[in-house]
């Protein structure tokens with residue numbers, strides 16, 4: 001499915017970018033801008049940015065390698081030690 005018609009970005013492109021960026025740096029703060037940069041594209045109208053953000057978060061939650069990030073462990077119910 002095409003998510004960004006200006007830059008011709010599909011949902012698969014976003015999934016690939018999230019997986020690659022998370023693998024490269026488990027602690028990276030994912031943003032739509034980072035996704036565009038990884039794909040070598042630029043947004044134009046910006047209409048797609050809310051959908052790209054939702055897909056980015058959804059694919060990031062699916063990525064098993066992200067489970068090793070400290071923020072994920074903290075968010076999973078445990079509390080950081082003082």
Ligand code: FES
Nearest residue numbers: 004006044046048
């Ligand atoms: S639809 Fe993505 S920038 Fe226009």
